[in-house]
Amino acid sequence: MIETPVRTKTERGPVQCALLALLAEEPRHGYELHDRFEAALGGHWELNTGQIYSSLERLARDGLVVEEGIEKGGGPDKRLWALTAPGRAELQTWLRSAVPREYRLRDEFQLKLMLAVVTHAERPQQVIQAQRRELFRELHTLTTQRNAADPARELARIVLLDSAIMHTEAELRWLEMVETRLDDIREQPLLRPPPRPRGRPKKRDA
Numbered sequence: 001m002i003e004t005p006v007r008t009k010t011e012r013g014p015v016q017c018a019l020l021a022l023l024a025e026e027p028r029h030g031y032e033l034h035d036r037f038e039a040a041l042g043g044h045w046e047l048n049t050g051q052i053y054s055s056l057e058r059l060a061r062d063g064l065v066v067e068e069g070i071e072k073g074g075g076p077d078k079r080l081w082a083l084t085a086p087g088r089a090e091l092q093t094w095l096r097s098a099v100p101r102e103y104r105l106r107d108e109f110q111l112k113l114m115l116a117v118v119t120h121a122e123r124p125q126q127v128i129q130a131q132r133r134e135l136f137r138e139l140h141t142l143t144t145q146r147n148a149a150d151p152a153r154e155l156a157r158i159v160l161l162d163s164a165i166m167h168t169e170a171e172l173r174w175l176e177m178v179e180t181r182l183d184d185i186r187e188q189p190l191l192r193p194p195p196r197p198r199g200r201p202k203k204r205d206a
Contacts, residue, residue: 012094015047016055020064020083020091027068029078030056044157056081064090113178117186128179132172139168 015037022028022036030052037047059065064087071078083091104110109131116124146161 012090013055015051016059017091017094019052019055019059020087021095023065023081023083024088024091027080027082029071029080031078033081041156044160059087063087114185117182118190124182125179128175132175135168135172135175139165139172142168 018037018040019033022033022040028036030049033052033056034047034049037052038045056065060067060081064084065081066084068080068082071080109127113124113127116122116127142161142165146158146165149158149161151158
């Protein structure tokens, strides 16, 4: 395997790391990486070839992959890419690290609900009901897609849909909890903004 000096490690997106994983099997050219990527993800993550080639150039610049040769055929010549030892090490680090979950601590629904409570511009129950209807609509769509998927050919897609269904069901249960605690939320005193000094700020000495 050809080795090149690895540059300073940079934070990489999931597509770049996925290409490292696909090249860990064997050297591949761009179109083959594209087809292999979409096949591995069950077709639910579409990837354009331009993104693959730009990612490969970035990985090569950082010494994680290297061009190994040219594959000749009936069409245009295809550049074969291979994984380097630093690329394999970074791949292993990525595969063994957890994916941080994004919790919505700045959530638009929460903003709507609290403004309804504070300003009385709308009944909070109406805000909750509108959100509940949307979640039930999403749940119906996801469940329909899940039931239509073929377990013999689309198991990866089914696993992903199961995750989305469970998250949606959990959010519906959370809405029920919020609804039961609306009175407690109303009774809590509002946070007071800190007092601001009146007048113009004093000029500083030169």
